[in-house]
Each structure stands twice: as C-alpha cells, then as structure tokens.
Amino acid sequence: MTPNKMISSINLFRELRRLRKIGGKRHPMYDQNKFAKYFMGFAVALWVVYLIMFGFLFIGLFSEIFPSMEPYHMLNKGMLYLLMVDFLMRFTMTKLPVQEIKPFVLLPVEKNRVLRSYLVMTGLSGYNLIWMFMLVPFGFGTLFRYFGFVGVLGFLVGYWLLMLANNYWFVFCRTLMNQHILYVLVPIAVYALLLVGLLVPETNYIGNFCMELGEGFFLWEWQAYLGVIVFVYGLFELCHALQKRVVYKELSKTEVVKKLKKVSEYKFLDRFGEVGEYMRLEIKLLTRNKVPRAQFYMGFAIMLMFSAALAFTDVYDGDFMRYFITVYNFAVLGVLVLSQTMSYEGNYLDGLMSRKESILNLLRAKYYVQCTLLFVPLIIMILPITEGKISLLSALACFFLTSGFTFWTLMQLAVYNKLTINLNTKVTGKNTGGTFFQSMIIMAGFFLPVIIIQVFTSLLSENTALLIILSIGLAFTLTHPLWLRNIYKRFMKRRYVNMEGFRSSIMNN
Amino acid sequence: MITISNLKKCFGEKVAVNVKDYTIGQGTMLGLVGNNGAGKTTLFRLILDLLQADEGEVHIDHIDVSKSEEWKQRTGAFIDDSFLIDYLTPEEYFYFLGRVFGLKKEEVDERLVPFTRFMNGEVLDQKKLIRDFSRGNKQKIGIIGAMLHRPSLLILDEPFNFLDPSSQSVIKHVLAEYNRETGATILVSSHNLNHTTDVCSRIALLENGVVIRDIDNSAHTAEQELESYFNVDFTEEMPVADAALEEAPAAEQLAAEEMVEQPVAEQTVAEETAG
Numbered sequence: 001m002t003p004n005k006m007i008s009s010i011n012l013f014r015e016l017r018r019l020r021k022i023g024g025k026r027h028p029m030y031d032q033n034k035f036a037k038y039f040m041g042f043a044v045a046l047w048v049v050y051l052i053m054f055g056f057l058f059i060g061l062f063s064e065i066f067p068s069m070e071p072y073h074m075l076n077k078g079m080l081y082l083l084m085v086d087f088l089m090r091f092t093m094t095k096l097p098v099q100e101i102k103p104f105v106l107l108p109v110e111k112n113r114v115l116r117s118y119l120v121m122t123g124l125s126g127y128n129l130i131w132m133f134m135l136v137p138f139g140f141g142t143l144f145r146y147f148g149f150v151g152v153l154g155f156l157v158g159y160w161l162l163m164l165a166n167n168y169w170f171v172f173c174r175t176l177m178n179q180h181i182l183y184v185l186v187p188i189a190v191y192a193l194l195l196v197g198l199l200v201p202e203t204n205y206i207g208n209f210c211m212e213l214g215e216g217f218f219l220w221e222w223q224a225y226l227g228v229i230v231f232v233y234g235l236f237e238l239c240h241a242l243q244k245r246v247v248y249k250e251l252s253k254t255e256v257v258k259k260l261k262k263v264s265e266y267k268f269l270d271r272f273g274e275v276g277e278y279m280r281l282e283i284k285l286l287t288r289n290k291v292p293r294a295q296f297y298m299g300f301a302i303m304l305m306f307s308a309a310l311a312f313t314d315v316y317d318g319d320f321m322r323y324f325i326t327v328y329n330f331a332v333l334g335v336l337v338l339s340q341t342m343s344y345e346g347n348y349l350d351g352l353m354s355r356k357e358s359i360l361n362l363l364r365a366k367y368y369v370q371c372t373l374l375f376v377p378l379i380i381m382i383l384p385i386t387e388g389k390i391s392l393l394s395a396l397a398c399f400f401l402t403s404g405f406t407f408w409t410l411m412q413l414a415v416y417n418k419l420t421i422n423l424n425t426k427v428t429g430k431n432t433g434g435t436f437f438q439s440m441i442i443m444a445g446f447f448l449p450v451i452i453i454q455v456f457t458s459l460l461s462e463n464t465a466l467l468i469i470l471s472i473g474l475a476f477t478l479t480h481p482l483w484l485r486n487i488y489k490r491f492m493k494r495r496y497v498n499m500e501g502f503r504s505s506i507m508n509n
Numbered sequence: 510m511i512t513i514s515n516l517k518k519c520f521g522e523k524v525a526v527n528v529k530d531y532t533i534g535q536g537t538m539l540g541l542v543g544n545n546g547a548g549k550t551t552l553f554r555l556i557l558d559l560l561q562a563d564e565g566e567v568h569i570d571h572i573d574v575s576k577s578e579e580w581k582q583r584t585g586a587f588i589d590d591s592f593l594i595d596y597l598t599p600e601e602y603f604y605f606l607g608r609v610f611g612l613k614k615e616e617v618d619e620r621l622v623p624f625t626r627f628m629n630g631e632v633l634d635q636k637k638l639i640r641d642f643s644r645g646n647k648q649k650i651g652i653i654g655a656m657l658h659r660p661s662l663l664i665l666d667e668p669f670n671f672l673d674p675s676s677q678s679v680i681k682h683v684l685a686e687y688n689r690e691t692g693a694t695i696l697v698s699s700h701n702l703n704h705t706t707d708v709c710s711r712i713a714l715l716e717n718g719v720v721i722r723d724i725d726n727s728a729h730t731a732e733q734e735l736e737s738y739f740n741v742d743f744t745e746e747m748p749v750a751d752a753a754l755e756e757a758p759a760a761e762q763l764a765a766e767e768m769v770e771q772p773v774a775e776q777t778v779a780e781e782t783a784g
Contacts, residue, residue, distance in 0.1 A: 277608045281594065288596040288638065350559055351592035355609055356581040423596065424640075496561035506591065 007109060013117045020121070043443075048133045055137035072142045072155070076214025077207045079159075080194055083166050086131065087187070090170045101247055112240075115247065119239055122171060128163040135159050143218055151218040158217025161228045168235035175242050178290075181297040278358075278365030285344060286337065289423035292344055299333035300376075306332070307380035310389060320454065323398075326390060327449045329377045330402040334370045338410040339442050341366060342491075346420030346502035353499065360488040363414060367480060371403050393463065397470040401449050404476025408483055409445045413438060415490045418501025510535050511556065511662070511694065515565035518551055518718070525551045526718040528565075533696070533711075535661070538688050540709030540726070541698040542735060548718035549698040550588065553666050556696075557586055569662060582610070585660035587651035587668070595640035599632050599650050602639060603657060610658035617657065623686075624653050627679045644671040652680065656687065663687070664696045669704050677701075681708050702739065706732040714738060 007015070062071035075082075104114050139152040147154075176183035197206045216224025266283060269276035286296045306329040310322075345352060345362065352358045381395045416437060452472070456465035476483075491498070511533040518526040526548045533539055541549045554560040556567050558574040566573055569580040586592070594602055607617035621633070631646055632653075639650060648671045655663060668684075669677045685708050688695050699705045705712065712731045714722040722738075724731040 274609060277605055281597075281605065284596055284601075348591055348594045350588060351594065353559060354557055354581060354584065354586050354592070356578040358609065499559060503591070 009113055009117070012109060012113055013120065016114065016117050017121065048130075051131070051133035052137055055134040056141065058134075058138055059141040070142065071138070072214065072218070073211050075138065077204070077211040079162065079210045079214060080198065080206065082131070083162060084191060084194075086163065086166050087170055087173075087191075090127075090166075091174075101251070111247075112244065115240060115244055119168070119171070119236060119243070123164050123167055123236070125167070128160065128167050131159065131163060132156060139218075147218050150220070154220045155214070155218040158214065158224065158228065161225070161232055165228065165232045165235055168232065168239045172235065172239045172242060175239070175246060177298075178294060179246065181294055181301065184298075184301070272368075274361050275364045275368065278361045279369055281362075282365050282369045285423075289344075291421060291423055292337070292340070295336045295340070296333070299336040302332045303329055303377055304380070307377050311380065311383035311387070319457070320450075322390060323394070323453045323457075324450050326381075326394065326398045327402070327406075327453070328446065329381075330374055330398050331406045331445060331449070333373055334402065334407055334410060335442055335445050338366065338370060338407060339413055339438050339445070340417070340421060341411060341414040342417045342498070342502075343419055343421040344423060346418075347423060347506065349420075349499060349502050353495065357488075359491060360485065363411065363484050363488055364481075367407060367411065367484060370407060371477075374399055374403055391466070393466045393470070397453075397466045397473060398449070400473025400477050401452070401469055402473070404473040404478075404480075405452075406445050406449055408476050408480075409441060409448065411484070411487055413441050414487050415494060418498040418505075420502045420506045510570055511696075512568040512571075513556075513565070514568075516552075516555060516562055516567060517564040518548075518555055518560060518562055524718050526555060526562075528552070528718070528720055531713075531720060531723075533694060535694055536688070536692045537711055538684070538695045538709045539697070540705035540712045541696060541715060542700070542702065542705055542712060543715035544739075546717075547715040549715055550666055551718070552715070553586070553588060553664055553696070553698065557584070557588075557664060559588075580662075583660050584662045584664070585655035585658060586664040587655040588664075588666040590647060590651070592651055592654070593639050593647060595647075596638055598636065598638055599642075600634075602650065602654060606654050606657050612658065620657055620659070621653070624649075624656075624683070627653070627676060627683055629676065645673060645676065648672055649676065659691060660693060661691070662694045662696075666698050667700070668697055669699055669701050677704060684708055702732060702735050706735065 058075065059071050062069075062074040066074050101111060101114050104111065135156055136152075139155045143151045143155055173183070173187045176186055194206065198204060213224055213227070215221075264284075266280050269280050272279060286292050306325050310325055310329065341363075342349070352362065378395060378399055381390065384390050385392050385395055453465070453469060456468055459465070460468070513528050513531040515530070516526060516528045517524070541552065543549055551560065555562050556569070556574065558567075562575070566575070568574070569584065572580045574580055594605070597605060603617050603621065604614055607614065607620075612620070621628075627649060632642075632649055635642075639647060642650065648668070652665060652668055655665065663684075665684075668680060672680065681704055684695060684697070687693060695709075697705065697709060706726055706729060710725075710727045712722075712724040712726050712735065713720045714724065714735065722734070724734060
C-alpha cells in the first residue's frame with residue numbers, strides 16, 4: 001500500500017487560515033462582535049489619523065529641536081522607544097495566538113508545521129503594518145528628496161521587519177507570562193537594561209547603532225537586512241521552541257496531579273448564607289484556575305504598581321493623570337475579572353442553571369468580592385493622602401465611582417457574554433476570535449469615569465465636583481440590589497441563546 | 510408529575526424532539542432508550558429548561574419550566590461534566606450543593622453515607638480537585654450531587670457510562686432503593702438495555718425525537734421487544750458485503766458469518782444477565 005502524501009506547507013497554511021476564518025464567522029459572539037467592530041473601526045480610524053498626524057508632526061519637530069541632524073536620523077536613533085511603545089500597545093490591541101493543534105494531533109501532519117503556520121500567521125497580521133500610517137508620510141517627507149522612492153521603500157521594509165521582530169518578542173513574552181505572572185520580569189528587565197544603555201553612558205552607543213541600522217535600511221545595505229532577518233528568525237525559533245514546549249505540556253497534561261495540602265474553607269463566609277457560598281466559589285475560581293488566576297494576579301500587580309507610583313513618586317502629579325491613575329488603580333482588578341463574568345462559569349453553567357436563582361446569587365457574590373478587594377487600593381492610598389498628593393475626598397469619590405458606576409458598566413457583560421473561557425488551557429485550544437464587544441465595555445469602564453471626573457472638575461470647583469461624583473458613585477453602589485436583579489432578569493431572558501453559545505464554545509480539557 | 514405537551518425542538522432541518530402528549534406520573538421510573546441522535550439528551554435538556562423549545566411546553570408539578578424556577582428546588586439532574594464545578598474537591602462540591610439547597614454540613618455528611626459503597630473509597634478524602642478524577646469517578650460525583658438534596662424528580666443522562674461493572678450494579682440498586690423509599694420520579698437514559706429494563710418500570714423508545722413505543726415494564730417484559738427493535742439484520746443492511754461473500758475465501762466467510770451471528774450472541778448474554 002502506498003503511503004498517503006502529506007499536505008504541503010503552503011496548503012496547510014491556507015487550510016489553517018481558512019479554518020480560522022470560518023471559526024471567526026461561526027463564533028458565538030459573531031453578531032455582537034460585528035456590531036462592536038464598527039465602533040472599534042471608528043476608534044482605529046481615529047488612531048490612524050493620529051499616526052498620520054504624528055508622521056507629519058515629527059518632521060517639523062525633529063528639525064526644530066535638532067537642526068544639525070536630519071529628522072530620519074533622529075527617528076532611527078529613537079527607534080527603540082517606538083518599539084517599546086509598540087510592545088506595550090500590543091497588550092491591548094492584540095491577542096496571544098491560540099494554537100488550535102488538537103484536531104491535528106492524530107492526523108498525518110507534522111505538529112511543528114502547524115505550530116509554525118500559526119506563528120507565521122501572527123507575523124502576517126495587519127497589525128504589524130499599523131505604524132506605516134506614521135512612517136509613510138514621515139519617509140516621504142524626509143527621505144524622498146535625497147534617496148527617492150527606493151530609499152523610502154527600504155526604510156519602510158526595514159521598519160516592517162522590526163515590527164515583525166517585536167511581534168515575535170511580544171508572543172514570546174506573552175506565552176511566558178501566561179505560564180507564570182513572574183515572567184513579566186523578563187520584558188521589564190530587558191527594557192530596563194535597554195533604557196540604562198540608552199540614557200546612562202555619555203556616548204549613546206545603542207542610539208548610534210540604531211541610527212546606523214536605520215540608515216542601512218534606506219540605503220539598502222544587505223548587512224542591515226541580513227542582521228534584522230536573522231534576528232527575526234531567531235525570535236521566531238525562540239517562540240516556536242517555547243510554544244512547542246507549552247503546547248506539548250498542555251496536550252499531554254504531564255503535570256502530576258498534586259494533592260491539596262490544605263483545603264481552605266473560608267469559614268467566615270458562612271454567615272453570608274447562600275451568597276457567601278458563591279463568594280467562596282468565586283475565591284476558589286480565582287485562585288485554583290490558571291487563566292483567572294493569572295488575570296487576577298496581573299490586575300493585582302498593576303494595582304499595586306500604580307498605588308506605589310502615586311504614593312512614592314511625582315510621576316503622576318498632573319491633574320488628569322492623577323485622576324486617571326486613581327480611577328485605573330481602583331478599576332483595574334474589577335475590569336480584568338468582571339469583564340469575563342459568566343465566561344468562566346460557562347464551563348459549568350448547566351449545573352448552575354438547574355438551581356433556583358443561583359445566577360443572581362453568583363452575580364451578587366462577584367460584586368461583593370470585587371467591592372471587598374477595592375479596600376486594598378484604598379488602604380495603599382492612605383500614603384499619598386497623608387502626603388497631600390490626593391485628597392481623601394477624591395479617593396473616596398473614585399472608590400464609590402468604581403464600586404457603583406464602573407462595576408455596573410462591567411457587569412452588563414453578564415447578559416451578553418456567551419463564550420466559555422477554558423479555565424486552564426492557554427496556548428492550545430480553539431480560536432475564540434476577538435471579543436470586541438467586551439473591549440468596548442472595558443473601555444467604557446476605564447474611560448467613562450475619567451471623562452465624568454474631567455467634565456465635572458472643569459465645570460465646577462474641585463470639591464463640589466468630587467462631591468457630585470461621590471454621590472453618583474454612592475447612588476449606584478446603594479442601588480446594586482436593584483441593578484443586579486435587573487441584570488439577572490435580562491440574563492434569564494437571553495438564557496437560551498447564551499447557554500447555546502457557552503455549550504458550543506466549551507472546550508474539552 | 511411531568512406533563513409534556515406538543516413539545517418540538519428542531520436544529521435546522523432536523524427535528525430533534527417532537528413529543529405530542531406525554532405524562533410521567535409521580536413515582537415512575539422511566540427509562541429513555543433510543544439510538545444516537547434519537548433525541549434523548551435534547552428531551553432531558555428541554556425538561557430541565559436548558560434549551561428553548563420551538564413549540565410546546567413542559568410542566569413539572571403543574572409549573573411551566575420556562576416560566577418559573579420553583580421546580581428547580583425539587584429537581585436533581587446530571588447530564589454531563591458541565592454540571593460539575595471541577596475546581597472544587599468532591600467534598601467542597603457536595604457541601605456547596607448542600608448549602609444551596611439549605612442543608613447543613615452534618616446533613617450532607619449523613620446523606621453521603623448511603624453512597625459509601627458506590628464511592629468505593631475513591632471519592633472522599635482524596636484531597637484532589639474534581640478535574641483530576643477519572644471519568645468514572647466524575648460520573649459518580651455528578652450522580653451523588655444530583656441526589657444529595659433528595660429531589661422528587663431525578664434526571665440522569667447515561668448514568669452507567671464510564672462506570673465499572675460493580676459500580677453499575679451498585680447504582681442500579683441505589684436508584685431502585687431511592688425510588689422505593691422516597692417515591693421520587695426517576696428518568697434515566699441509557700444505551701444499556703439490560704440495566705434500563707432491570708430498574709425501570711416504564712420504557713419510552715425514542716426515534717427521531719418521537720416516542721414511538723411506550724412500554725410497560727412492570728413485569729420486566731420489555732427487554733425482548735427492545736432487543737427486536739435494536740437488533741440490525743446485517744444481511745439486509747450490507748448488500749455489498751453479501752456480494753463479496755459469494756466469492757470470498759473460506760476464512761473471510763467465517764468471519765462474516767460471525768458478524769451476522771453477533772446480535773444473537775449478545776441476546777443470549779443479555780438473557781443470561783437478566784435471568
């Protein structure tokens with residue numbers, strides 16, 4: 001019998017792309033995503049306009065500040081800052097690529113080729129071209145007259161390769177951070193070292209190197225391209241090796257089943273009756289499952305970081321930034337956890353739904369746990385309050401605005417989320433597509449409170465404005481039994497559609 | 510009592526459930542049997558209001574399940590793993606359910622005692638999360654969880670799946686005992702005809718979502734009727750194989766004959782077990 005011919009790499013790539021497209025179209029939240037995509041499209045369009053504007057702006061700005069140097073030399077010299085901003089932006093704008101490898105495990109396809117195909121797919125993502133909106137006008141405005149179209153093209157190709165490198169560096173860091181939150185120290189350490197290298201020595205060796213690299217791009221020097229291509233390839237291989245390890249670990253579940261040393265009972269929650277029981281469940285959900293635990297720790301770490309920044313530094317002394325950071329500080333943990341409301345529970349929703357009003361109690365429990373956690377930033381904020389950096393009134397106003405308005409906004413997602421998030425698988429699994437609708441609500445949760453504060457403080461005296469904000473927050477907080485019940489009722493109205501979505505997206509562990 | 514009226518559920522073109530009028534009286538032990546895709550699980554999900562019916566209604570004790578949640582207090586169900594909160598230990602899961610149904614810890618402990626043999630020392634005190642248990646033990650945890658609050662209506666989808674033969678035998682005994690003691694209505698679906706006919710006094714045979722036969726099994730006479738329904742005559746079904754057999758060498762012919770005879774052999778074993 002002749003062995004079957006294996007699928008070629010190109011065909012495999014095409015097949016995987018096709019599957020991903022179909023997956024996106026048949027996504028349980030496709031309709032909501034489509035609706036939200038228009039809004040996100042509008043936001044992206046705004047961002048694009050900004051980037052084009054920056055492109056033109058930098059031409060004038062660089063020639064004004066550094067008249068002895070060409071603007072493109074300045075941009076090249078600062079390319080690492082651009083790459084750092086890009087790296088940070090990827091956390092909000094992109095997702096860790098999901099390796100849908102399970103269906104291929106027993107097929108005559110090399111698993112490595114599947115993994116590589118998914119990684120190539122991230123490289124070809126349109127996101128890696130977004131900076132072109134800034135670089136194209138900049139390139140034509142500065143390089144064209146000296147080096148013509150070919151020079152501009154070289155400059156753009158070179159920067160695209162750098163974005164590609166950044167893409168794989170981001171995937172590498174994100175994969176590591178999904179394994180353990182402490183891996184966040186890897187990019188922090190790398191960027192700290194780079195910043196030290198850029199800022200400390202008298203001669204800016206790194207900056208000069210970057211400038212020469214950029215020059216190599218528009219002069220089409222093969223060494224520059226070869227160097228970057230080798231670098232991109234190295235990062236690609238690094239990502240591949242790491243993802244391969246993680247994927248195999250998840251597929252084979254090689255982790256030895258650990259026996260629990262101590263089973264925590266959180267007995268103090270007994271006094272809260274059935275809601276207390278769901279609070280216990282919420283705490284265990286956040287602490288015993290990899291995905292929610294990573295999000296929870298990440299939120300907690302960001303919260304501590306901002307609290308410390310407010311307390312110990314003068315970085316955020318401006319009015320807008322101070323309020324923004326105070327709001328963010330209170331809201332970040334809630335945003336990360338509450339935006340996934342019901343998506344975690346999708347794993348066992350049938351069980352919950354077969355008990356009376358269990359969803360209402362679950363929502364109450366989630367709300368109370370998050371409100372309790374708000375005391376952590378409040379306590380940390382005692383320091384900047386005593387130092388006079390922020391007033392007690394503004395801290396309390398932000399506290400209640402979060403427990404009232406922000407949580408009210410975020411918990412609306414309980415009605416609309418209908419996609420089960422696997423609690424423990426991270427890299428393997430099915431492509432769940434983008435949840436733009438969630439992103440919209442999250443953005444509303446983050447920015448609406450800041451806008452409210454800005455509007456009131458610009459119209460009224462600070463104290464009056466803060467008192468009004470405090471009242472708004474208190475009103476939302478005190479009426480939580482009403483709006484939670486309203487969310488519950490709306491959830492129950494949509495229950496069949498949601499349950500279908502949860503069931504169809506549930507993944508086998 | 511469960512009353513089903515004009516219940517219909519379609520998935521696209523396919524009619525998954527189409528039950529005109531069907532009543533299950535209090536205390537009945539009903540076995541739901543049918544081939545894959547017959548609509549057993551869909552019917553259970555409709556009864557439990559986990560799916561929206563396209564037409565018709567289900568009433569549990571005169572309550573429309575889609576309009577009120579009151580029936581949930583006296584209903585217990587286990588369909589699949591999605592009923593389990595798998596990041597809890599079995600004890601935590603049982604206590605969680607207990608508290609949701611207003612039971613104290615001691616009461617939960619007490620109610621677990623009759624399941625000691627069923628758990629076979631492999632469920633409690635393991636200090637393991639449910640997700641780390643075997644499929645069989647997860648099945649046991651789900652079944653016990655559904656019965657813990659002593660519901661007057663118990664719905665179990667394929668309860669014998671994943672269980673070892675001893676546990677299958679124990680659960681049959683547990684269910685029969687529970688029905689006798691509490692007078693609860695029990696609905697069980699299964700592909701195992703022996704087990705179903707052993708414990709159920711009434712059998713509903715489902716085909717393409719329709720109850721095509723409603724068999725009284727109080728005298729344990731349903732098995733033969735079911736066997737004759739489920740046994741497939743291979744000689745009619747596989748004309749290609751037949752044609753090939755005519756020219757096939759002796760060894761292959763023997764193997765094919767074994768295939769044809771297999772259902773008869775199964776029937777003999779089934780009769781022995783039932784006896």
